[in-house]
Amino acid sequence: DTEVTQTPKHLVMGMTNKKSLKCEQHMGHRAMYWYKQKAKKPPELMFVYSYEKLSINESVPSRFSPECPNSSLLNLHLHALQPEDSALYLCASSQDRGVSNQPQHFGDGTRLSIL
Amino acid sequence: RKEVEQDPGPFNVPEGATVAFNCTYSNSASQSFFWYRQDCRKEPKLLMSVYSSGNEDGRFTAQLNRASQYISLLIRDSKLSDSATYLCVVNSPNNDMRFGAGTRLTVKP
Numbered sequence A: 001d002t003e004v005t006q007t008p009k010h011l012v013m014g015m016t017n018k019k020s021l022k023c024e025q026h027m028g029h030r031a032m033y034w035y036k037q038k039a040k041k042p043p044e045l046m047f048v049y050s051y052e053k054l055s056i057n058e059s060v061p062s063r064f065s066p067e068c069p070n071s072s073l074l075n076l077h078l079h080a081l082q083p084e085d086s087a088l089y090l091c092a093s094s095q096d097r098g099v100s101n102q103p104q105h106f107g108d109g110t111r112l113s114i115l
Numbered sequence B: 001r002k003e004v005e006q007d008p009g010p011f012n013v014p015e016g017a018t019v020a021f022n023c024t025y026s027n028s029a030s031q032s033f034f035w036y037r038q039d040c041r042k043e044p045k046l047l048m049s050v051y052s053s054g055n056e057d058g059r060f061t062a063q064l065n066r067a068s069q070y071i072s073l074l075i076r077d078s079k080l081s082d083s084a085t086y087l088c089v090v091n092s093p094n095n096d097m098r099f100g101a102g103t104r105l106t107v108k109p
Helices: none
Strands: A004-007 A010-013 A018-025 A031-037 A044-050 A053-057 A064-070 A073-079 A087-094 A110-114 B004-006 B011-014 B019-025 B033-038 B044-050 B055-057 B060-065 B070-075 B084-091 B097-099 B103-108
Touching: A004 A087, A010 A018, A018 A031, A018 A087, A031 A073, A044 A064, A044 A073, A053 A064, A073 A087, B004 B084, B011 B019, B019 B084, B019 B103, B033 B060, B033 B070, B044 B055, B044 B060, B044 B070, B070 B084
Parallel strands: A010 A110, B011 B103
Antiparallel strands: A004 A018, A018 A073, A031 A044, A031 A087, A044 A053, A064 A073, A087 A110, B004 B019, B019 B070, B033 B044, B033 B084, B055 B060, B060 B070, B084 B097, B084 B103
């Protein structure tokens, strides 16, 4: 069982909808990440939060909006998505972004389909 | 040049075979190295960290060669359940992970 929990597991939405993906971890990790993964490709980093502050935005379109309400939660707000945004969205956490040799632990992802 | 390069395979091997995956990385300042396993339509799961002295976990052995900027994973006595995609992961100097494209392994009866 994963220690990083993501909801929902599956999401189908239209291009005009607004929805949110949620991620939660209770391992006391201070770094949290959003990745996008297309079929047969490796995960692509989207956002990094360190100590609840946004550290990295990898040139992600503004239709994706991250939020970190507290050290255990990470949200990804979606609005006006395009069909090419259909993918598996993975959340991950690690102990501390400033410490090397810390692996990231992944949630089981939200499979998103845009109609 | 990609930061992390892997042979995508696929590797198709019979049960019981020994198989080795290789990975090279471009940033000599990288400090941490990992192998992750990803099953179809599942999330990546940490298989093992890779240490400078090499390390072993059961049937799995990981090696690091800093001089050549090269990482390897050896799987002995392959099982059907080893079928998956194996991702080589290298931490960038700011500790964000850089993924290889993954190597697909299929173990056949």
